[in-house]
Amino acid sequence: xxxxxxxxxxxxxxxxMGWTLLVTEAGRHADPTSIHRPxxxxxxxxxxxxxxxxxxxxLFDRERPHALHDKDAWYFRSLExxxxxxxxxxxxxxxxxxxxxxxxxxxxxxxxxxxxSDLAFEITGRDDLAICxxxxxxxxxxxxxxxxxxxxxxxxxxLRLTRTTVLGHMPGWCPEIQPVGPFRPITLIRTGEREISDxxxxxxLDIDGSGLLTTSFRLRGAAxxxxxxxxxxxxxxxxxxxxxxxxALRIPNxxxxxxxxxxxxxxxxxxxxxxxxxxxxxxxGFRRIEIDSGADGKGFGLKVNGQSVFCRGAIWTNAxxxxxxxxxxxxxxxxxxxxxxxxxMIRIGGTMTYESADFFRLCDQLGIMVWQDLMFxxxxxxxxxxxxxxxxxxxxxxxxxxLQRHPSLAVVCGGSxxxxxxxxxxxxxxVWSDDLxxxxxxxxxxxxxxxxxxxxxxxCGGAMPFSPNEGVTHYYGVGxxxxxxxxxxxxxxxxxxxxxxxxxxxxQRTLDSHLSVSPVQDPRWKARVPxxxxxxxxxxDIRDHYLQDLYGFDPAHLRREDAxxxxxxxxxxxxxxxxxxxxEWRRASSSCRGALTWTFQDLAAGPGWxxxxxxxxxxxxxxxxxxAFRPLQIMLTDExxxxxxxxxxxxxxxxxxxxxxxxxxxxxRLPVVSGRRDMTLAARSNHRIAATDLFGAFFDTTxxxxxxxxxxxxxxxxxxxxxxxxxxxxxxxxxxRAAAMHAANVEHKLVQESGSWLLELSSSALAQSLHLDLExxxxxxxxxxxxxxxxxxxxxxxRDGADPTQAPSGTISQLGSGNLHHFS
Numbered sequence: 147x148x149x150x151x152x153x154x155x156x157x158x159x160x161x162x163m164g165w166t167l168l169v170t171e172a173g174r175h176a177d178p179t180s181i182h183r184p185x186x187x188x189x190x191x192x193x194x195x196x197x198x199x200x201x202x203x204x205l206f207d208r209e210r211p212h213a214l215h216d217k218d219a220w221y222f223r224s225l226e227x228x229x230x231x232x233x234x235x236x237x238x239x240x241x242x243x244x245x246x247x248x249x250x251x252x253x254x255x256x257x258x259x260x261x262x263s264d265l266a267f268e269i270t271g272r273d274d275l276a277i278c279x280x281x282x283x284x285x286x287x288x289x290x291x292x293x294x295x296x297x298x299x300x301x302x303x304x305l306r307l308t309r310t311t312v313l314g315h316m317p318g319w320c321p322e323i324q325p326v327g328p329f330r331p332i333t334l335i336r337t338g339e340r341e342i343s344d345x346x347x348x349x350x351l352d353i354d355g356s357g358l359l360t361t362s363f364r365l366r367g368a369a370x371x372x373x374x375x376x377x378x379x380x381x382x383x384x385x386x387x388x389x390x391x392x393x394a395l396r397i398p399n400x401x402x403x404x405x406x407x408x409x410x411x412x413x414x415x416x417x418x419x420x421x422x423x424x425x426x427x428x429x430x431g432f433r434r435i436e437i438d439s440g441a442d443g444k445g446f447g448l449k450v451n452g453q454s455v456f457c458r459g460a461i462w463t464n465a466x467x468x469x470x471x472x473x474x475x476x477x478x479x480x481x482x483x484x485x486x487x488x489x490x491m492i493r494i495g496g497t498m499t500y501e502s503a504d505f506f507r508l509c510d511q512l513g514i515m516v517w518q519d520l521m522f523x524x525x526x527x528x529x530x531x532x533x534x535x536x537x538x539x540x541x542x543x544x545x546x547x548x549l550q551r552h553p554s555l556a557v558v559c560g561g562s563x564x565x566x567x568x569x570x571x572x573x574x575x576x577v578w579s580d581d582l583x584x585x586x587x588x589x590x591x592x593x594x595x596x597x598x599x600x601x602x603x604x605x606c607g608g609a610m611p612f613s614p615n616e617g618v619t620h621y622y623g624v625g626x627x628x629x630x631x632x633x634x635x636x637x638x639x640x641x642x643x644x645x646x647x648x649x650x651x652x653x654q655r656t657l658d659s660h661l662s663v664s665p666v667q668d669p670r671w672k673a674r675v676p677x678x679x680x681x682x683x684x685x686x687d688i689r690d691h692y693l694q695d696l697y698g699f700d701p702a703h704l705r706r707e708d709a710x711x712x713x714x715x716x717x718x719x720x721x722x723x724x725x726x727x728x729x730e731w732r733r734a735s736s737s738c739r740g741a742l743t744w745t746f747q748d749l750a751a752g753p754g755w756x757x758x759x760x761x762x763x764x765x766x767x768x769x770x771x772x773x774a775f776r777p778l779q780i781m782l783t784d785e786x787x788x789x790x791x792x793x794x795x796x797x798x799x800x801x802x803x804x805x806x807x808x809x810x811x812x813x814x815r816l817p818v819v820s821g822r823r824d825m826t827l828a829a830r831s832n833h834r835i836a837a838t839d840l841f842g843a844f845f846d847t848t849x850x851x852x853x854x855x856x857x858x859x860x861x862x863x864x865x866x867x868x869x870x871x872x873x874x875x876x877x878x879x880x881x882x883r884a885a886a887m888h889a890a891n892v893e894h895k896l897v898q899e900s901g902s903w904l905l906e907l908s909s910s911a912l913a914q915s916l917h918l919d920l921e922x923x924x925x926x927x928x929x930x931x932x933x934x935x936x937x938x939x940x941x942x943x944x945r946d947g948a949d950p951t952q953a954p955s956g957t958i959s960q961l962g963s964g965n966l967h968h969f970s
Contacts, residue, residue: 150547151264152345153234154367154425155338160331161223165190167199168220172281178274179250181220190221195241195327196279198469208323208468208750215282215324225273225334234337235265239330240277241470242310243285247276258309259325260500260521260541279326282308290528295571295578297524298679306525309537311499313467318677318684319497320749321467329470330502340367340420344390347416347550348597349430351451357400357432359416362392373419376430377401380419402451403431403553405490406513407777407797408830413510416551431510431553437599438739444616446607446641447739448515448556448599453830456732456797457515457740458775459489460757461644463498467749472502479762480747481505485512487757487768488775492516493643493742496523496562496604500545509554516554517643517742519604520545520587522561526568529582542587546594558591559601559643560584565611566603566620579603579611604643620644621741624727626678628691631723634730642741646727648692648720649675649685650767651713652751652759655919660751660761665713666705674752686753693719698884716753718915718961721770721929722883728774729781729876733793734832743771766917766929773874773930778802778827780865782878790837790847790878792863796827803827804873805866808840810847810858814888814912815934818858819845837861849880859886860912862933872938877931887962888912892932894958894969903942903954905969909934913960920956922948932960 167190168181175181190199196219200206237246237256244256246265253265267273286304296303301315301322314324345363352358359376372383374393381395401412413429438447438454448455465476484492492509494501496519509516520542528534549555560583568578583602591600607617614621615638623629623637625647639645651657651665663670666686677684690701693715704712724743731738748756757768777797785791796802804827809820821840827833837847849856861878879886890913895906905918905925913932918925923942932938944950955970 150262150343150345150544152342153335153337154340154342154420157336157338159334161334162192162331165192165221165223167196168222169196169200169214170218170220172216172218172284174218175220175278177250177252178220178222178247178276178278187222190327192221192223192328193239193331193472195325195329195469197323197326199327201468206468208321211321211323213322213324214326215286218281219279219326221277221279221328223275225269225275226271228269228271228273228334230269230271232337233267233269234335235267235275236262236331236333236335237265237328238262238332239328241279241325241327241329242282242308243280245278245280247278249274250276258537258541259311259329260309260545261537262330262544277328282310282324282326291531293526295526295568295573297567299524303525306527307534309521309541311521312497312523313464313499316497316679318679320463323467325470325499330472340365340369342366342418345427345547345550346594347427347430349432349551349553350597351400351402351432351434353452355399355402357397357402359395359397359430359432360393361395361427362390364390365420369420371421374427375417375419375424377414397432400432403433403510404513404799405450405455405515406485407488407490407775408450408453408455409513409799411510411513411553413553428551429507429510430551433553433597435556435597435599440640440737440739444607444640445737445739446601446618450515450556454739455490456738457491457517457641458728458742458771459484459491459493459514460743460746460771461493461495462501462746463749463756464747470499472504474504474508477501477505477508480758481508481512481514483758483762483764483768484514484746487764487772488777489771490515490775491556491740491742492746493519495519495644496521496559503548503552506549506552506554510552514554515556516552517557517559518549518555519559519562522564522583524563524567526578527564527582529580529586535582535586538582538586539590542590543594546590549595555595555598557599557601558587558595560587560603562604563620564603565606569611579606607640614639614642615737616640618643622647624723626685626688628688630695631726631730634727635736639731639738639741641739644744645741646724647676647685647744647755648689648723648767649753650689650720650755650757650765651716651753652748652765653717653763653919654713656751656759656761656763657713665709665716665753671752674750674754676755685755689716689720692723696722696883698882714915714917714959714961717766717917718929720767721915724767725770725774728771729783729793732774732779732781732795732832733783733791734834764924764928766915769928769930773927776874778804778865778873780806780863780874780876782861782863782876784848784878784880786848787850788836789850790861792835792837792840792876794825794827794833794835794865796829796831799829801826801828803868805868805870806835806840806863807866808837808861808863809935810845810861811912811933812858814860814886814890815910847878847880856881860933862912862935864936872936875931875933877933883914886912887914889963890932890934890960892916892958892960892967894967896954896969897939901950905940905942905954907932907938907940907958908936913963915961917959917961918956919959920954922952923954923956
């Protein structure tokens, strides 16, 4: 079953429609010949899941899901009418214990959700295909090698022995919607004259700027000549003694692939020419990934094309946990929002599923690097078991072979929190740091994707694998461990593959439509708040801790007396936390080389970890991350008695002339002291400037010396382009945010330019966390601070289905003021 074979000139047809589904008691039918009641079947799309098909038929409620892993699920499709002859059925993903029958005869069984299989057969024209997805529960109950530790976050320890996702099996983390069914395509292939197998493609970037494309493969079928073409260069292929065709093509001054924050993600068509006929091998990108361990050798970061890149983004969960889609149409709305938020990395964690090649194609085009965990998480896996190891090798080989062309794949990681789990239980390193992650998976990655960085596990490195000051960490000092915001610096984080998990409150429009209940008191609300299984607290408690810390309000009192204000402060506080934390991590002297937020999207509507809710609506924290991730950025950090530092970053490859301004305001409106500097920011530069250097004299910007009453309550730093366009803005509150709450008079004006609507905003004083709620549009920025002295121009983006010519309407509100400004 050579699932990685490419059939040139073949007739390839996805078998998407014509399927029916029957769900039965576990073990009720031994084979399809015993099933005689077709009336009980429902239509089922493929690729798809049992949950998705049942939901389409009104038989499954994603809000109150029922168990699926204790049932058998039968899929049926007739191949009647197909022209007789040899063919191949390709099964790209079956979840999870599946039996494939042809004309009532068992052809093969699949034991892994993560393996693809090819079935060669002879079409007769009257064939029937059936797939039985056996109940997973009996398999989970089977005994295996004894585990040395037992993680509590999953609902069944037997998951360590079965190659399937733990999605749907993590109470408190995600909905208990279990994946069952043919979640990846099933394809009927009529083979052509030629086949390619053992394909290897590597696109590298040399230090001199030239691209080096190396490729090799086996070609079955006669061919007089063959060549590869890329970037206008052509190279004839040579045939080695073992009938393998190989080539190494050098392309001078190639247009390189860059992460979107640092350049253009250039892609180039790679073609195979056989006897004069072209065959596309897809798009390739030339780039070089290197691990940057820092001057002391204890850090972790990435260099791309020789340049250090601060990696920022979030951890992907799933485009739809009910259907597990793998199409570009399903991925695009999410990944476009990642790109819009200036993210340059997405991590697919070991508790999720592998995504399809379409995911990586989009990331290639958008310039988003992918950190790919292999699907191992928390458990003590039976790596010594030969059957288990064989499945792992096939799984990882197929995955990495399918991703060879994609420059977006930057990091391959052995899995998530396996090392951490063992270490936190007090076990010695020799127990949890084993050969599966340090050798087997490392060797497979080095062989199949030598151009990607390999990390044994996330986290790893340091005195303990989770120590933030060495290697890769999962940093929750600011967050779950309720450390002060200063801990983001004190912890000396090197690279946070996870960080900043909070129960982020969605926009009110989402709550009104999908969770219109009282916050916290209603059990339906609490059911959507993520928590660690067995913990006495949840992630709403964590958010409440920082709400009181940053704003001084008692969350419990607010919930009871003013639920609306409580929700707005809850929305604002996590936005403020990520703003300050990333400012610490991105400053020039920081030890941090990257940090990813947990998580990218929610799997159910409510106050989940996601920075985008399950409907696709960005939460307030998403807008804060978008601002914190800007490639051309200004930030402020409080250095105590050393004053206020201004940090200016230019990550682009070109120098940028800018104007830097800073002003301290009393009562949020009256300038007390100010400064200005014209600068030319060198390419790939990071600058630190003391605020007093801009003022030209001492001024107690941080109110550290306290010589008398405070003179100001907010400092605003702005970065303008040479033409005066506002590029970036930063705020510092020396007395705390509560002391700078002002009921500002906000003026607005709608403008139409080149067919697009813009909203111009100005304010008489500082307006904190300004929120725009528009009926048919979404503003490009939201929940931002608006200070006097400038006019903000915001593009208004039509929502799906909205008339782009319709004038926007909605309300403007600010934190600390109950007044709503209506506009239309």
